[in-house]
Amino acid sequence: MIEWSKTTIKEFQTSLLGWYDENHRDLPWRHDQDPYHIWVSEIMLQQTQVNTVIPYYERFMRLFPSVEKLAQAPEEQLLKAWEGLGYYSRVRNMQRAAQQLLQDYDGKWPQTKTGLQELVGIGPYTAGAIASIAFNQPEPAVDGNAFRVFSQLLEIEADITKPQTRGIFETVIRKIISKDRPGDFNQAIMDLGASFMTAKNSDNAHSPVRQFNQAYLDGRLDEFPVRSKRLKPVDKHYFALVIKTPQGYLFQQRASNELLAKLWTFPLIDGDKLKEEYPDLNEDTLSKTIESKFAAETEIKTDLQLVDAPVVKHTFTHQKWHVTLMSTELQDQPDLSHFAGQIANVEQFTTLAWPTLQKKLWSAYQKRQIKLF
Structure with a gap:
């Protein structure tokens, strides 16, 4: 790892912040230090x-313009506002x-x-960003951009997938960060990582800090950041039941201890557990x-048929779901006394907080094979 002198640090700060002053991105959350x-x-x-993020942020601010409004928001409205951003635990923790x-x-x-960091859901990176930008504290904000930028600048060979590596980067950056403009410094690193020093198709030859980039000067850019291979997500198999009734479609809300907690989907059957329960299960008996x-489970009788549509795939951090669509149409309105969910027609879909998975399921169902005569 390269160590810079005080003179080099000062020169780097001047180059970085001078470039940032002229070229920083105009983003709605940068209009103040709130x-x-x-x-x-x-x-x-x-x-x-x-x-x-920009349209999500702007809509979120219209709905919840203050901490007070966010704290008091109904959960369903909150989840709907977050729909499409994924990782819904984040917005729950925000509330x-x-x-x-x-x-x-x-x-x-x-x-x-x-x-x-005493606040729920605020980790080292977010705390560093808020402390430096809002309160002018000389704290590093170490995210993927910072890992990439500083690992290349200084040829830091620590594996960024290991938790202890964050401490190494924070110690290094704390020596380099501008004490006068720490917020601008961190945001400049963010912009640098999103422009000249991107993960793919970078343009280090024209970077405003190319003379400080040791990996670029040594022809070793592809070696940094050091990252061990991620574990392959575990394959999981589900069946989604598209059950149409005279008033709409059946939806269930995922349990609070499940992936996609509190979000609405078609009823999902765990195919892996089904196979464990019925080892002799085959296409004829499925x-x-x-x-x-x-x-x-619900006292609702159905006559399910496989939908002529591709298996819907959706990847989470540690799991990859493969969801097969099955459908039926009920002639009579079912008794929902034992069904943990509700009926919604197409016009009501926008009122339910859908995960991206459900959007994929509905899209696949709409595009199912239809025979033309």
């Missing part, structure tokens, strides 16, 4: 592109943190990185077995 605005944007930006701010902090934000299982 910690609420910074917090919401940073949570939304986790694993989501900036251009995707819990908002309530915590009001109850325990009298609505006043902690101004240190340590204090901010429909009747699922019909029987669904009837035992």
Whole structure:
């Protein structure tokens, strides 16, 4: 790992911040230093592109313009506002943190990185971003951009997939960060990582800090950041039941301890558990077995048929779901006394908080093979 002298650090700060002053992105959450605005944007930006986040952020601010409004929001409205961003635990934690701010902090934000991490769902990166941008604290904000940028600048060979590596980067960056403009420094690193020093198709030859980039100068860019291979997501198999009634389609809300907690989907049957229960299950017995299982749980009788559509695939961090569509149309309105869900027609779909998976299921069902005569 390269270590810079105080002179080099000063030269780097001057080059980076001079470029940032002339070329920084005009983003809605950068129009002020309000910690609420910074917090919401940073949570939304986790694993989501900036251009995707902007309309979500603007709508979120219209719906919940303050910590107070967020703390008081109905959960269904909150989940609907977050729909499409994924990882719904994040917005639930945001509401819990908002309530915590009001109850325990009298609505006043902690101004240190340590204090901010006392709030639910705020980790080291988000705390560093808020502390530096909102409160001018010289704290690093180490995310994927910072890992990539500084690992190349200094040829840091620590594996970024290991938890202890964050501490190495924070120690290094704390020596380099501008004490006068820490917020701008961190945002400049974000912009640098999104422009000249991207993960793919980077343009280091024209980077404003190319003379400081040791990996570029040594022809070793492809070696940094050091990252061990991720484990392959585990394959999981499900059946989604598209059950149409005279009033609409059956939907169930996922349990709070399941993936996609509290979100609405077509009823889902765990295919892997089904195979464990019925080892001799085959194509001939599949429909009747699922019909029987669904009837035992809900007392709703169905006549399920496989839908002529591709298997819907959706990848989570540690799981890859393969969902097969099955459908039926009930002539009479079913008794929902034992069904943990509701009926919604197409016009009501926009009122339900759908995960991306459900959007894929509905799209696949709409595009199912239709015979033309």
